[in-house]
Amino acid sequence: MKKLITLIAALAPLGSASAQTGELVRFIACPVYRDADSGKKSGCWLATDPASGKRYDVSLSPYKPNWDFAVLVEGRVSAAPNAPCGDTVLDPVRTSILPEQCVRHMLPAEGYPGRKFKLPPRNIQPLSVARAVPPGPYAERVFTTYFEWDRDFLVYQYDDFIIDNAVTWIRAAKPKKLVVTGFAASTPETVSGRQIAERPEVARERAESIAQTLRRLLPGLPVEARWEAGAQPTSDPDADTIPGQSQRRAEIRALF
Template structure:
C-alpha cells in the first residue's frame, strides 16, 4: 500500500543553519501598543547578547508571570513594529521559573494588526474535501511545547484536527500513536533543560483521548514506543529543537 505523509514534508535539513536561529530563556515583556484588537507586542531579551527580540509571532503566547524558552529564526524582512528584532517563525514555551510582570508603553511603536493565522482549525459545520478511495496510510505529527502536554491553540490543535478528520474519514483498522520527549539534557541561557521520559506517554494519551472523544473506537487505537520512518516536519517550520517534543500518528485504513 502506498504511504503518504499528510500535512507534512520531507524533513528539512540544513534549514536551521541557513537562517540565523536563536534560542534562549528570558522573562517576557509586554508592550502596550494600540493598533486594534490583539495588537500588543511580546518582547524578550537574550541574556547572552542583550538583543531584544520580538516574539509576538509565536502561536503560544508568553505568560508574563513566568520565564519563556524562545526558539526561532530571525525574520529576513520583519521590520520593527514592536521595538525588537522579529523572530518569525517562533516558538515560545512557558516555563515554571517565576518572573516579575513587566509592561512598557507603546513609545511610538504600532504593533501588528491582528490577522487570522494560517493554522486555524475550521469549524465542524464547514464542508471539507475527503480523501479518495482506496485510502492510503496516513502519517501525522503533532507538536508540543517544552515540558508540556497541552494542545496549543493554532498550532498543535491544527495538526490534531487534521489527524482526527482523516481517521473519521477512513474509519481505520488501527491507529498507532507514539509520543516523543526531549530526554537529552541541553544547556540554554545557563539553564539545564530536559523533559521527563514519562511525558512522551502523557502526550500520546492526550492524542488518544482526543481521537476517542471525536468518535474513534478505543479498541482501534494503541500507543506504541516509536513509529518507524520520517515524521512530518512541516509543524516545526524548519526548527530542529522542537522536533524532539511531538506525537507521531500512523493511521492504517481497513482492508
C-alpha cells in the same frame, strides 16, 4: 537574585551583535509586553537573549508567553522589518513557558503600532463548516502534533488544526487501527547557561492525551498508545524548521 538577573536581561538595551536572516536562536528569558495598540491582540511580546543582549520580537509564536514566568525562546531571524514592535522579528518562533517566576514588566508603545490581528495560518474552521473529503487512494500515513516544553497540553489552534485535518483524513480513509507515539526531549541540553531536559514521562502523557482525543472523535476505531524518550529532531513541516519543536511531539500513525 536569580529572578532579578533574569529581569535585567529582559530589559537590557539592544546589543550590538547582529543576527543573520534564517539564523536559529534559542535562549531563556523573562518576556516583556509592549502596549502597542492597533486594535485587539495587537500588543507585542519581546524577549532578550542574555548571551548577546539582543532583544527579539517573539509575538508570532502560536502559543504566547505569560509575563509571570520565564520562557524558552526558539526561533529563526526573519527578514521582516522591525517596525511593528521595534525589535528583530523571529519567524517562525516558539515560546514555551517555564516554571521560573518573573517580575511583570510592560513597555509603552513608544510609537510602535504592533500588528493588526489576523487569523493564524493554522486556523481550525467551525464545526458547522463542511470538511472537504480528502482524495484517495489511501495508505499508511503519519500526522504529527506538537507541544510546549515539558507539557502535554494541546495548543489552541495549532494542535486543533493538525488534529482536525488528521481526523478528516482518517474518517475518509477508514484505517483499521491508529498508533499514537509520544516523544520527549529528555536528553539534557544547555540553554542560556542552564541545563534543561523534559521529563521522560511526558512522552507517555502526550501519547495518552492524543490517544484519548482520537478515541472521543473516532469512536469504535482502535487506538494504541506508545511512548519514547530521547527524541531526535525531525523535518516535519508543521514544526516550522525549529529542531526543539520537532522533538516535542506525538505521532499519529494510521495502519491498514
